[in-house]
Amino acid sequence: MTATAAIVVAMLAELFPNGISHYAIGGLFVGLGVAVIYLGTGIPAGASTFLESTLSYGSSLSRFQQYRPSRDWRVVFTVGIVAGAAVYALAFQDGIWTTDVQWWRLFVGGILIGIGTRVGKGCTSGHGVCGVGSVSSASFVGVATFLLIAIGTAQLVQAVGVVP
Amino acid sequence: MSADHEQHPLFLPLVFVGGLIFGFGLGFSHMAQPEVVLSFLQFQDLGLLFVMFGAAIVTGITFFGVKLVRNDAPLTGATYGRRLKTLDKNVVIGGGIFGVGWGLSGICPGAAYASLGIGNYPILTGIVGMFLGAYIQGFWRSTRADSSTPATTAD
Numbered sequence: 517m518t519a520t521a522a523i524v525v526a527m528l529a530e531l532f533p534n535g536i537s538h539y540a541i542g543g544l545f546v547g548l549g550v551a552v553i554y555l556g557t558g559i560p561a562g563a564s565t566f567l568e569s570t571l572s573y574g575s576s577l578s579r580f581q582q583y584r585p586s587r588d589w590r591v592v593f594t595v596g597i598v599a600g601a602a603v604y605a606l607a608f609q610d611g612i613w614t615t616d617v618q619w620w621r622l623f624v625g626g627i628l629i630g631i632g633t634r635v636g637k638g639c640t641s642g643h644g645v646c647g648v649g650s651v652s653s654a655s656f657v658g659v660a661t662f663l664l665i666a667i668g669t670a671q672l673v674q675a676v677g678v679v680p
Numbered sequence: 681m682s683a684d685h686e687q688h689p690l691f692l693p694l695v696f697v698g699g700l701i702f703g704f705g706l707g708f709s710h711m712a713q714p715e716v717v718l719s720f721l722q723f724q725d726l727g728l729l730f731v732m733f734g735a736a737i738v739t740g741i742t743f744f745g746v747k748l749v750r751n752d753a754p755l756t757g758a759t760y761g762r763r764l765k766t767l768d769k770n771v772v773i774g775g776g777i778f779g780v781g782w783g784l785s786g787i788c789p790g791a792a793y794a795s796l797g798i799g800n801y802p803i804l805t806g807i808v809g810m811f812l813g814a815y816i817q818g819f820w821r822s823t824r825a826d827s828s829t830p831a832t833t834a835d
Contacts, residue, residue, distance in 0.1 A: 531726045539727035542709020543734025546790075549702025550735070551742035556694040558758030560743070563790035567814035578825065579818035589695045594793050596699020601797025603700065604707030612799025617714045617786055622806035625785025626792075628777050629806075630813020633789060636774020637765045640788040641702075643775075644732050647765070649739030654767035661775030662782060669783025670721035680715065 549600070550645055553593070560650065562642025563597070564633035566590040616680040621673075636662070688755045705735070706794035713795070714786030714803075721783055781813075 553561045569583035569590045583590075605613070615622075633639040636658055638647060643662075647655020709731040710716040720728035743762070752759050765771070782788055787795065787806050795803040 533725055534727060536727050536730050539709050539730040540734050542705045542707070542711065543731035544738055545701055545705025545708060546731065547705075547735035547738025547742075549698045549700070549705060550739045552701060553695055553698035554739070554742055554753075554760075555746060556698075556753060556755045557691065558753035558756055558760050560739070560763065561695070561698065563788075563793065564814075566793075567789065567810055568818055571811065571815055571818060575815070575818070577818055577822040579822040589692060592692050592695045593699040593702075596696040597703035597706070597790060597793040598797040599696075600700035600703025600705075601707035601712055601794035602703075603797075604704045605798040608708070609798060612801075613713065614800050615714050615795070615802055617718070617802075619802060619805045621785045622714070622787065622803065623809040625781040625787060626806035626809020627813040627816070628781025628784070629788065630781075630810040630815070631817045632774045632776070632778025632781055632813075634774065634814050634817050635770050636776075636778055637771055639778065639790065640732065640782075641790045645735045645739055648732075648736040649743050650762045650764065651740070652762070652764045654765040654771050657767055658771045658775045661772050662779035665776050665779025666783035667721050667723075669780050670718055670786070671723075671783075673784060674722050 546641075547645060547649070550641070550649075560642075560646035561590075561593055562638055562646055563594070564629075564639040564642060566594050567630055568634055618678075618680065621678070632662070691755050694755060702790070703794045703797055705731075706791055707798055711791045711794070712798050712800070714791075716786075717782075717788075717791065718786040721786070 550561060553559060565583060565586070568580050569587035571577075572580040572584050572587050629639070633642075637643070638655065638658055640662075643655040643658040648659060706712050709728075711728065711731055716725070717728065719725045743760075747760050750760070778788075785806055787803065789810060792803050792807050792810065796807070
């Protein structure tokens with residue numbers, strides 16, 4: 517019995533080397549942010565529509581202009597996200613934090629994310645948090661697709677030795 | 681989602697507060713750090729499961745629970761209800777393209793905005809890339825919709 521418990525503890529320690537509390541607490545805050553906006557406005561807010569709605573300020577393409585009615589609050593939502601993370605950093609982080617992931621990975625990845633989230637109707641927040649929370653079959657399919665492909669891609673990138 | 685909603689004086693402040701909480705959570709969960717996301721995708725630390733499902737459980741309870749209490753949102757008058765996206769091949773194609781980008785970079789839109797907030801200025805490269813990608817697909821789809829093809833591209 518104790519041996520089984522020890523194995524389980526060892527497995528968990530290996531799967532979650534940094535514990536789970538900050539992940540779970542952070543996730544609750546992410547959900548709470550979406551919940552607050554939904555309770556007040558009835559809008560399930562996702563993060564990636566901001567990319568297209570903001571382009572409507574500078575482009576007359578119909579694809580972007582359709583988001584004109586929501587573009588202002590989406591800017592406010594995004595500014596709030598940046599500010600909220602800054603509050604976290606001021607309270608818990610030692611100075612600024614910068615990534616070591618190479619710039620070309622961020623840039624090329626960013627382009628694919630911009631295309632994919634908009635063609636695929638949502639990202640990790642729109643499909644992953646709002647859609648899964650709504651028990652939407654489109655979002656379950658979306659999440660399963662991008663999660664599996666992302667895992668495969670990240671493993672492949674690591675296997676061919678691209679670090680960081 | 682019409683512009684009328686923004687006429688309520690508390691509409692934008694509430695959206696800002698929601699964004700604050702959302703961004704704080706992304707910072708606190710370390711999801712604003714691409715390295716942490718990559719370590720999840722490479723199976724070195726599965727903690728990120730708790731971020732996404734923790735958040736989805738909170739929104740799920742909220743989405744379904746609020747309808748037991750009232751019918752419409754106080755600031756917009758919008759009826760609470762599921763606005764489900766239609767499942768078509770775009771969900772899979774787009775999800776696949778997004779997955780390659782997410783796996784390559786370790787960033788996604790919300791986490792990238794939050795990453796800026798923790799001081800990660802190199803993330804601007806990724807955010808510029810996202811706008812470029814959004815523009816590319818928008819340009820392509822707008823011009824396709826304007827040509828003879830039936831306007832079924834809108835979702």
